[in-house]
Amino acid sequence: MGPLVPELIGEELNLVIAFFIGIGFGFILEQAGFSTSKKLVGLFYGYDFTVLRVFFTAGITAMLGLVIMAHFSLIDLSMVYVNPTFLWSAVIGGLIMGLGFVVGGFCPGTSFCAAAIGKIDALIFIAGGALGVLVFAEAYPALEPLYKAEFWGNVRIFETLGMSQGLFAFLLTVMALGAFYATGIIEKKVNKGETNEATTRRVFTSFAVVFLILGIAAIFLPDKRESVLSDMNNKEALDGIEFSRISIDELALRLMNNDKKYQIIDTRSEQEYALFHLPGAINVPLEKFYGKENAKVFRDKSVKRIFIGANKEDEIKAAYVATQIGIKDPLVLEGGLQKFREEIIGFDKAEAVNKGLNADTERFRLKAASLIPVLIEKDKQAGAPKKVIKKVMGGC
Amino acid sequence: MSIIPKRDQLTPKTFLKAESDMETKYMNPYLAGFFLGLLLLATIYITGRGLGASGAVKSGVITAVETVAPAHTNSAEFYKEYKTEHPGSPLKSWLVFEVAGVLIGALLSGLISNRLNFTLETTPGVQPKIRIVTALAGGLLFGFGSQLGRGCTSGAALSGMAVLSTGGIITMMAIFGGAYGFAWFFRKLWLKNQE
Numbered sequence: 001m002g003p004l005v006p007e008l009i010g011e012e013l014n015l016v017i018a019f020f021i022g023i024g025f026g027f028i029l030e031q032a033g034f035s036t037s038k039k040l041v042g043l044f045y046g047y048d049f050t051v052l053r054v055f056f057t058a059g060i061t062a063m064l065g066l067v068i069m070a071h072f073s074l075i076d077l078s079m080v081y082v083n084p085t086f087l088w089s090a091v092i093g094g095l096i097m098g099l100g101f102v103v104g105g106f107c108p109g110t111s112f113c114a115a116a117i118g119k120i121d122a123l124i125f126i127a128g129g130a131l132g133v134l135v136f137a138e139a140y141p142a143l144e145p146l147y148k149a150e151f152w153g154n155v156r157i158f159e160t161l162g163m164s165q166g167l168f169a170f171l172l173t174v175m176a177l178g179a180f181y182a183t184g185i186i187e188k189k190v191n192k193g194e195t196n197e198a199t200t201r202r203v204f205t206s207f208a209v210v211f212l213i214l215g216i217a218a219i220f221l222p223d224k225r226e227s228v229l230s231d232m233n234n235k236e237a238l239d240g241i242e243f244s245r246i247s248i249d250e251l252a253l254r255l256m257n258n259d260k261k262y263q264i265i266d267t268r269s270e271q272e273y274a275l276f277h278l279p280g281a282i283n284v285p286l287e288k289f290y291g292k293e294n295a296k297v298f299r300d301k302s303v304k305r306i307f308i309g310a311n312k313e314d315e316i317k318a319a320y321v322a323t324q325i326g327i328k329d330p331l332v333l334e335g336g337l338q339k340f341r342e343e344i345i346g347f348d349k350a351e352a353v354n355k356g357l358n359a360d361t362e363r364f365r366l367k368a369a370s371l372i373p374v375l376i377e378k379d380k381q382a383g384a385p386k387k388v389i390k391k392v393m394g395g396c
Numbered sequence: 397m398s399i400i401p402k403r404d405q406l407t408p409k410t411f412l413k414a415e416s417d418m419e420t421k422y423m424n425p426y427l428a429g430f431f432l433g434l435l436l437l438a439t440i441y442i443t444g445r446g447l448g449a450s451g452a453v454k455s456g457v458i459t460a461v462e463t464v465a466p467a468h469t470n471s472a473e474f475y476k477e478y479k480t481e482h483p484g485s486p487l488k489s490w491l492v493f494e495v496a497g498v499l500i501g502a503l504l505s506g507l508i509s510n511r512l513n514f515t516l517e518t519t520p521g522v523q524p525k526i527r528i529v530t531a532l533a534g535g536l537l538f539g540f541g542s543q544l545g546r547g548c549t550s551g552a553a554l555s556g557m558a559v560l561s562t563g564g565i566i567t568m569m570a571i572f573g574g575a576y577g578f579a580w581f582f583r584k585l586w587l588k589n590q591e
Contacts, residue, residue, distance in 0.1 A: 003444030014443060015493045022497020023504070024435045025447055030505035032428035036517060041586050043572075044579035053425035054432060055554065061433020062558035066440065074441075081445040083547060083556045085563030090552075093545020094567040097538050098574020102582045104534015107549040107571075108542060109449035109498065111535070116499045117506030120516040121531040126453070128535020133450075133457040135536070136543035140474035147544060152562060160562045168560065180426075199424055207426050 001292050002075035026113055035114040037105025037121065044102055046190040049183040056176040060169075064214045067169050071221035076291035078225070085160075087150035104128065165226070166219040173215030177208050225290035228324045232286070232317045243319040245334045246306055249361065252344045252368040255279055255375060265297070267309045267318040268337070278337075279372075279379035281308070289321045298322075304331060311336040344368050421509055436558055445490070446555020450542035452495035454478075455486040462486070491551075519586050530585055545570070 005014050032054045033039045042048025069075040101107055106114060106125045114122030136143065152160070158168035184204075188194075199207075231237040246254075254262050255278065264281040266273050273283040284294045286309075298305075307318040307330050315332040322330040333340060347369035349362070357365075422428075436447055458478055462469045469475035482489065506512045518527040542548040545567045547556070553571055556564010 002441040004441070005443045005445075009442065015488070015490065017442060018490045018493035019497040021435065021439050021443075021447070022494035022499075023501035024497075025432075025494065026498035026501025026503075027505045028423075028428055028432045028435065028501075029498070030502040030511075031423040031509070032425060032432070033422035035502060035506065035511070038517070038519060038586065041575075041579075044575050045583065045587055050422070050425045054429040055549075057426050057429025058432035058436060059554055059557040061430050062436040062440065063560060065433070065437040066558060069437075069441070077559070079444055080440055080559055082559050083552055083561040083564040083567075085561065085566065086546070087563075087566065089544050089546065090563045090566040091570050093541045093543070094552075094570020095574035095577075096541030097545060097548060097567075097571045098541075098576075099578045100534045100537030100539075100541055101571065101575040102534075102578050103530050103585070104538060105531070105586070106534065106538070107449070108453060108538060109447075109548065109550040112449060112495055112498045113502035113505075114517075116502035117511050118514040120514065121518070121527055124528055124531040125535035125538075128532040128537075129450070129453045129539035129542075130457050130460075130535075131532075132536040132539020132541070133454050133543055134461070134539075136540045137457065137461070137472070137474040140472070143544065144473065155562045156560045157562045157565050158560060165560065172557075199426060203424075204426070 001073060001295065002069070003079055003292075007292070025109070026116065029110060029113045030117065034110040035117050035119065035122075037114070037119075040107075040110055041102060041105050046183075046186050049187050052183055053180060056179060060173050060176050060211060060215075063169055064173065064211075064218055067165060067218045067223070068214075068221055070165075070223040070225070073224045073290075076225075076293075077223065078290075079292050082154040082156060084154045085152040086148060087152065089147050089149065092146070100132075164219070165223055166221060169218040170215040173211055173218070177211060180204070180208070224324075228290065228321055229287060232321055238316055238320055241316070241320060243316065243330055243332045246331045247334050248340045248344050249364060249368075251306065251333055251340065252365070252372060256368065256371050261303055262306055262331075263300075263303045264306050264308060265318070265322075266337075267307055267314060272310070276341075276376075277379075278308070278340075279375040286314070286318055286321060289318075289325055298325060298327060301328075304329070306331045306333060308333045308337050308340075311338060345372055421511075433558075436555065440555075440558065443490070446551065446558060447494065448491045448547065448551030448555065449495060449498070450539065450548040451489065451491035451551060453539060454543065455489050455492050458486040522585060526585070 009017065029035070033050055034054070039048055040051055043051045066075065066077065066080075070077050097107070104111075104125050106122055108126075108129055111122045111125040111129070115126055140147075156165070158165045161168065251264075258280075264278055266277050266281040266283045267286050268283070269285055270283060273281075277283065282297055284297055288294055289298075305322065305327055307315050307322060309315040309318055312332075312335065315336055319330040319332050335343075344365060345368075347365045349366070440446055458469070458475060461475065469479075478486070486492075503512070516524050516527060518524055538548065542552075545552055546563070547553075547567065549568075549571060552564045553568035557568055
């Protein structure tokens with residue numbers, strides 16, 4: 001599952017990859033004609049919409065690709081860098097860049113392309129860009145309040161708008177196709193019948209149809225993780241699904257025997273886990289089952305996994321999500337962790353008589369009640385295995 | 397290049413003719429966009445991050461200031477924040493390597509398409525002096541804006557759109573909206589011959 005950095009690809013190799021990706025980036029931009037300011041600003045005067053065509057085609061291609069890949073669990077979008085949203089700096093910074101665009105005729109990426117083929121104006125633009133960064137750096141103390149104002153987090157647009165990822169992807173695709181069509185007409189008008197549009201009508205129509213189909217498909221291809229997590233909270237979806245259970249006594253026995261064939265997955269929150277957990281239990285909160293972060297925990301297919309939660313409902317949810325990530329026959333703890341704590345660890349002889357337990361069970365639980373706290377304490381001393389999650393840094 | 401008439405012979409008609417003759421050499425925009433989209437998708441799949449450009453300028457500036465005035469980088473807030481977020485040499489950054497590639501890639505493309513040429517490109521009717529000033533001023537604004545907006549057309553707008561980042565899409569709309577809004581005031585820089 002992607003992204004491949006940082007687990008599969010190390011820091012050094014990543015830089016080599018960056019170089020080769022850059023070659024592709026520069027090559028495509030130059031081939032598209034982004035190395036001349038006249039073509040770039042044509043967009044703003046209506047005589048050449050090449051930039052819009054290239055930019056939006058690239059945007060929707062990558063976006064639809066990500067939606068489709070996330071649906072088939074090929075990429076974990078929660079591990080992908082999402083540019084943070086600081087409202088005012090995004091708006092004002094963007095407007096200033098827009099001004100820079102019409103004045104200078106380039107943006108940073110295209111200025112590098114143009115400079116590479118010998119455009120002196122592009123070199124000057126880059127020098128100006130460096131100067132602009134320097135000005136920002138020196139004025140930073142004064143600008144910092146604006147720079148950090150109105151932070152919304154690393155939110156994604158469909159969350160902000162309150163719709164599904166697929167629906168937004170579809171709408172954006174339709175918008176892009178509409179813009180391609182409309183700007184084609186504008187361009188022709190501005191250029192008095194002549195057009196820079198070299199695409200024939202037939203080619204454009206087939207292009208539009210393919211993207212429209214992908215856009216519609218996006219609506220019905222929810223992010224696998226999101227859809228499973230939403231099913232999980234939907235009582236009807238889980239109705240009637242049964243999972244094998246392990247009794248509290250059996251679990252106690254396996255704990256005391258340190259049975260390695262069983263792995264306890266504690267699905268409660270990190271805080272709850274930190275306060276109390278069973279020996280050897282690994283903490284994977286429900287919403288983190290999916291994705292790369294904890295893929296390792298579920299890799300070994302030879303062990304049986306016992307999913308425990310605060311109560312029965314949470315355990316059923318956990319077991320359901322587990323089946324969706326390919327765990328065969330997950331076990332749930334009868335009565336949940338609560339019952340285990342009350343009846344095994346906090347075993348009370350007087351109550352046991354009331355409940356009418358047989359003598360064997362009573363003896364066993366008495367023993368477990370004295371042994372398991374020791375194991376818990378020992379486990380605590382050893383410390384839980386620290387999971388270090390490195391997230392990718394991105395942005396300009 | 398012989399198809400392009402001399403500058404003083406340019407009329408709107410011949411200008412456009414010359415332009416469109418040149419443009420037949422460029423790749424079809426939808427095809428180029430599709431390739432660029434696939435490259436961006438591959439980049440995100442492999443590295444978990446998108447493309448960028450202005451970040452490399454920032455790394456360059458920070459390196460330069462570090463060399464010239466090391467004491468300043470240890471005291472000024474901007475450099476200190478960068479240092480805590482990016483330990484190690486600022487030049488050993490993903491975007492610096494990517495932009496080095498961009499230069500090579502564009503050079504290769506210019507080479508095979510026969511577009512390598514040392515020239516100060518100006519719109520007919522615009523003095524080279526003016527072009528130098530506008531290029532410098534435009535660069536300055538873009539450099540400044542990209543720092544405030546946390547990324548430029550590549551890093552914030554394009555890559556932000558691919559991952560559907562709210563901030564990225566707002567920045568994208570502000571860049572293009574702003575450019576449209578300001579375009580009228582600067583039409584003489586670009587439209588001289590078409591009026």
